[in-house]
Amino acid sequence: MKKVIVACGSGVATSQTVASKVKSILEEKGVRASVEAVDIKSLDQYIKTSDVYISITKNTKEYDIPTLNGIAFLTGMGMEEETQKLLDALK
């Protein structure tokens, strides 16, 4: 199964919220994938085993996997575009 990770500063509020939103979008679209909120400090180790990274912090590094803008899923601004990118990445 494909794996999506979401990371924010402390893993307290925003990554959990975005992960839950992304989960419900994927369910709605009938896409099977695991979605996990992770701590930014352990991001590097998670990246290796994941297919998509949804970011809620400023990115200081480039990663090899598709990276999406998590704020879109949080506020709804630009969400359709990011949802399409997510679906394409999980194909």
Add this chain to the structure above:
Amino acid sequence: MNFANLFQKELIKLNAEFSSTDEMFEALSNDLIENGYAETSFKQAIIEREKEFPTGLSTETEQLAIPHTDTKHIKKPFIYIVKLNQPLRFLQMATTDTWLDINIIFMLGIKEPSKQVGLLSLIIDKFKDEQFVNTFNSISTEEEMLAILQKQFRSEDE
């Protein structure tokens, strides 16, 4: 968890004025520490986290900031509401250069992230709703604010 319980009259500040975000964070932290909601470490933690991971948000209808920090600094979950007379500048979340003029602060004291996972999306959904935003912005007393928020956040049990 019933989110309505997170609102307290002592944690609502309307017509507030601060000269900087740091000054606001200090004043709010002092209230939270004095009233037993936060550890003394909270003050420094919230100031530093906002610098590293800013929390300004913009929806179609309103802009707000949702400062929060690690669970270890929280004693008792809370939401501290502030309406500012003069906006303060917050960086938009995940940016280093997009500044937002913010009048509305929802400071989140999250103790158990898994139980409070619906809270943030609920807050953001409210601020996408023009009717709620108009009501929120027109409220001028703490009592009225508490009543409205408890009503709006009541039925959303986890």
